[in-house]
Amino acid sequence: MTQIIPKPGIMDIALYVSGESRLPGRSDVLKLSSNENPLGCSDKARAAFVAAAADLHRYPSTDHAALRHAIGEIHGLDPDRIICGVGSDEVLQFVTHAFAGLGDEVITTQHGFSMYPILARMVGAVPVTVPETERRIDVGAILAAVTDRTRIVFIANPANPTGTMLTQDEVQGLVDGLPAHVLLVHDGAYTEFAAGADGGAGLVDRHPNVIMTRTFSKIHGLGGLRIGWGYAARDIIDVLNRIRQPFNLSNAQMAAAEAAIRDTAFRDHCADLNARMRDRLRQSLIQMGIGCDESFANFVLVRFAGPAEAEAADAALRADGILVRRVAGYGLPAALRITLGDETGVTRVLDCLGRFMQGRRT
Numbered sequence: 001m002t003q004i005i006p007k008p009g010i011m012d013i014a015l016y017v018s019g020e021s022r023l024p025g026r027s028d029v030l031k032l033s034s035n036e037n038p039l040g041c042s043d044k045a046r047a048a049f050v051a052a053a054a055d056l057h058r059y060p061s062t063d064h065a066a067l068r069h070a071i072g073e074i075h076g077l078d079p080d081r082i083i084c085g086v087g088s089d090e091v092l093q094f095v096t097h098a099f100a101g102l103g104d105e106v107i108t109t110q111h112g113f114s115m116y117p118i119l120a121r122m123v124g125a126v127p128v129t130v131p132e133t134e135r136r137i138d139v140g141a142i143l144a145a146v147t148d149r150t151r152i153v154f155i156a157n158p159a160n161p162t163g164t165m166l167t168q169d170e171v172q173g174l175v176d177g178l179p180a181h182v183l184l185v186h187d188g189a190y191t192e193f194a195a196g197a198d199g200g201a202g203l204v205d206r207h208p209n210v211i212m213t214r215t216f217s218k219i220h221g222l223g224g225l226r227i228g229w230g231y232a233a234r235d236i237i238d239v240l241n242r243i244r245q246p247f248n249l250s251n252a253q254m255a256a257a258e259a260a261i262r263d264t265a266f267r268d269h270c271a272d273l274n275a276r277m278r279d280r281l282r283q284s285l286i287q288m289g290i291g292c293d294e295s296f297a298n299f300v301l302v303r304f305a306g307p308a309e310a311e312a313a314d315a316a317l318r319a320d321g322i323l324v325r326r327v328a329g330y331g332l333p334a335a336l337r338i339t340l341g342d343e344t345g346v347t348r349v350l351d352c353l354g355r356f357m358q359g360r361r362t
């Protein structure tokens with residue numbers, strides 16, 4: 001027996017399950033399981049990535065200044081209060097490492113993103129999961145769960161996998177109700193798909209205990225590149241920078257991300273297509289008698305009569321070469337999360353589910 005024992009909490013971590021990408025024997029797989037951009041990424045981002053290949057022998061910038069300034073310029077934020085990471089996942093990890101430890105409590109919600117409890121356990125903290133109301137985050141339930149040991153509250157807004165969103169007043173009520181020693185992480189991975197949303201930037205400007213996280217993986221279509229960022233009060237960013245590895249991002253990552261954030265035309269085009277596909281898919285599903293909350297993200301959560309029907313629908317989709325996400329692990333066994341595709345992709349999903357529902361009625 002080994003005497004090499006991991007720190008407390010680590011062996012309680014259930015490995016993250018990512019969206020499937022392959023079906024044996026099929027070349028026409030439509031992958032709608034990971035909330036990726038059906039249009040790929042900006043051509044300018046791809047060109048910048050390729051150009052960066054000329055300098056692979058050079059160490060990258062340690063302070064990410066060019067990228068932070070580009071982000072600041074496009075979003076109207078102070079670049080000195082931005083930190084960049086290997087996906088927003090890494091920024092979330094910095095936050096957890098810096099502000100929670102053994103025996104502390106980290107609040108997440110019933111259908112919340114599965115990375116949050118993983119991160120809490122990574123540092124020996126206790127993930128405290130509070131109920132949601134009808135697949136929406138319940139601010140009152142979060143506030144009721146806060147104790148002296150609470151260090152961090154994680155919410156994604158819009159949320160994954162429900163796609164629902166709190167109003168600005170609700171989020172403000174959450175911040176106002178939190179004690180000053182609790183950090184609110186406002187995860188804005190899907191902000192760009194929610195018209196008019198600021199991802200939590202305004203909250204950060206008004207409150208020293210809020211951090212906003214954002215990603216290049218969703219609307220910018222750069223999930224494979226692994227890059228994200230956070231925005232918070234200067235002293236919080238200063239803490240996080242102390243535990244960040246100096247060369248956490250490569251030149252190629254930063255170059256592509258900078259080109260992506262400056263390509264606002266591509267971003268807006270993606271947001272527009274997404275909004276149209278979201279309306280089309282949701283309205284058609286509702287007409288078929290399938291439950292579907294309004295989504296503010298780039299996916300919809302589709303609710304069936306029960307777990308068996310959800311499984312059968314998933315099987316029907318797979319038989320048609322379509323991969324979506326089972327969300328039983330998120331406390332939603334009767335639902336499937338379907339990423340929005342382009343016109344053709346949405347048509348394929350609707351054709352398949354239309355036949356599936358027809359088959360169940362006859």
Ligand SMILES: *Cc1c(COP(=O)(O)O)cnc(C)c1O
Pocket residue numbers: 035086087088089090113156159160187189214215216217218223226227228
């Ligand atoms: C996709 C997603 C992220 C982004 O993760 P990256 O590490 O930036 O790829 C963050 N939070 C939520 C809720 C997500 O769904």
